[in-house]
Amino acid sequence: MYSFSTAKDLLKLCKTHDTGIADIAIRYEMEYSQRHRAETIARMRKIKNVMKDAINEGINNPRKSAFRMSGGSAPKLIKALRKKKMAMSPLALRAMAYATATGETNAAMGRIAAFPTAGGAGVVPGVMLACTEVWKMSERKLLNGLFTASAIGKIIAEGATLSAAAGGCQAEVGAAIAMATAGVTEMRGGTPKQCLNAASLGLKSYLGIVCDPLGGLVAVPCIKRNTLGAATALAASDASLAGIESFIPFDEVVMAMKNIAKIMSPKLRETALGGLAVTPTGLRIRKKIGLPPIK
Numbered sequence: 549m550y551s552f553s554t555a556k557d558l559l560k561l562c563k564t565h566d567t568g569i570a571d572i573a574i575r576y577e578m579e580y581s582q583r584h585r586a587e588t589i590a591r592m593r594k595i596k597n598v599m600k601d602a603i604n605e606g607i608n609n610p611r612k613s614a615f616r617m618s619g620g621s622a623p624k625l626i627k628a629l630r631k632k633k634m635a636m637s638p639l640a641l642r643a644m645a646y647a648t649a650t651g652e653t654n655a656a657m658g659r660i661a662a663f664p665t666a667g668g669a670g671v672v673p674g675v676m677l678a679c680t681e682v683w684k685m686s687e688r689k690l691l692n693g694l695f696t697a698s699a700i701g702k703i704i705a706e707g708a709t710l711s712a713a714a715g716g717c718q719a720e721v722g723a724a725i726a727m728a729t730a731g732v733t734e735m736r737g738g739t740p741k742q743c744l745n746a747a748s749l750g751l752k753s754y755l756g757i758v759c760d761p762l763g764g765l766v767a768v769p770c771i772k773r774n775t776l777g778a779a780t781a782l783a784a785s786d787a788s789l790a791g792i793e794s795f796i797p798f799d800e801v802v803m804a805m806k807n808i809a810k811i812m813s814p815k816l817r818e819t820a821l822g823g824l825a826v827t828p829t830g831l832r833i834r835k836k837i838g839l840p841p842i843k
């Protein structure tokens with residue numbers, strides 16, 4: 549009854565039930581998992597708490613990852629909040645710091661919420677927890693934002709993919725940006741249409757991004773793609789609320805993502821055989837890890 553696979557279905561459900569995306573996502577989850585509303589929301593709260601802990605860990609207990617490729621950037625972004633003449637707003641810098649902290653916790657083998665995946669796990673918590681804090685929003689609003697983000701993730705998963713091995717980084721960080729921007733747009737009072745429009749703007753800007761992690765480890769370029777992805781998600785939300793409309797509707801952006809995935813070389817899909825992974829620095833890391841040379 550509340551199932552949807554496309555943005556078109558989702559908008560129709562919102563209209564029929566005169567409600568927002570978050571509420572439809574909650575009703576869908578209740579129907580799918582056969583759980584009551586309170587339990588469904590409590591489960592999302594648990595995920596939110598994992599997100600919060602991962603951010604705190606990355607900022608307050610920074611650790612270097614294997615081969616020292618990451619660790620310690622999140623506290624630098626927090627320190628940058630005190631600097632004058634920064635181009636980004638304090639909110640955007642905080643979102644970038646939180647996204648980075650999550651990625652650094654992940655790379656150091658800490659606990660994160662894969663939302664939607666481990667590699668793209670920084671954008672959603674970065675954006676949503678920073679906005680909740682800075683704008684003093686309620687937990688209810690935050691959880692609604694996370695449900696809205698989940699609905700967008702479901703559409704991408706069913707219409708294209710959330711797997712880097714199938715679709716490159718557009719399927720991880722790109723999807724995370726679409727999810728975060730829709731979620732935060734709902735938190736800011738955006739209509740379902742504005743949320744989906746923000747998702748289109750966000751995802752379009754990361755279409756075609758390849759997966760090329762150094763040595764196959766989820767650290768470089770993954771973490772910094774999350775850092776900058778958080779800023780993109782906020783920009784897409786602002787643009788949507790300012791009335792900028794994506795010429796391509798969300799379902800078609802997802803369709804394009806699927807097409808790009810199909811023609812993307814396997815070398816650029818999580819195999820560490822192309823892109824940044826085969827730069828001199830990437831090859832140096834590969835050798836250090838003990839991976840065989842690329843023929």
Ligand code: SF4
Pocket residue numbers: 667668712716717718720721758759760761765766767768769770771773818
């Ligand atoms: S580069 Fe690959 S492993 Fe890293 S975040 Fe993107 S999709 Fe994930």
